[in-house]
Amino acid sequence: MIRTLSRSLAVTFVTLVAVPAAAQTPPVPAVHISPAEIAALLETAIAKSAVDQPIKSADVHGGKALVAMLHRDRAEAGALIHERVTETYYILHGSGTIVTGGTLGGTAKPTDLTRVGAGPSLSGERQGGDSRHVSPGDVIIIPAGTPHSFSTLDSPISYLVFRFDPGK
Numbered sequence: 001m002i003r004t005l006s007r008s009l010a011v012t013f014v015t016l017v018a019v020p021a022a023a024q025t026p027p028v029p030a031v032h033i034s035p036a037e038i039a040a041l042l043e044t045a046i047a048k049s050a051v052d053q054p055i056k057s058a059d060v061h062g063g064k065a066l067v068a069m070l071h072r073d074r075a076e077a078g079a080l081i082h083e084r085v086t087e088t089y090y091i092l093h094g095s096g097t098i099v100t101g102g103t104l105g106g107t108a109k110p111t112d113l114t115r116v117g118a119g120p121s122l123s124g125e126r127q128g129g130d131s132r133h134v135s136p137g138d139v140i141i142i143p144a145g146t147p148h149s150f151s152t153l154d155s156p157i158s159y160l161v162f163r164f165d166p167g168k
């Protein structure tokens with residue numbers, strides 16, 4: 001009897017310990033962005049020359065996930081590095097050449113992009129790197145610490161940026 005009891009306690013203990021940690025964390029509600037919201041933000045971007053508009057975000061396990069609407073009328077003069085935020089671009093409209101990698105030349109200047117979810121960043125001159133021509137449907141993952149910028153545009157370009165900040 002005692003042996004059976006201690007065995008069932010042991011089973012209970014193992015069961016409790018074996019529950020994955022994620023199952024014990026309260027779930028974070030999902031966030032939805034509709035095509036209508038994206039279209040409305042794109043209209044604002046064009047009307048007000050708003051380059052970078054955060055749409056929605058969620059505090060998730062391990063950091064913060066954010067989606068932004070980006071719209072550029074002209075290429076970028078310099079390049080940017082985000083110290084800890086990794087970005088994924090999804091091109092919606094327009095086309096151009098994006099340069100990633102290389103180094104930041106000149107005097108790299110600290111730039112705080114926390115407001116748009118890109119966190120502590122550096123801006124400087126574009127030096128070296130890989131050039132890619134991108135158009136609607138293309139996806140580019142830009143790891144934290146990698147210089148990036150659009151060096152030329154064929155036309156105004158709009159893209160969704162998915163940002164993950166592990167420091168938030």
Ligand SMILES: [Zn+2]
Nearest residue numbers: 080082087118
């Ligand atoms: Zn960026």
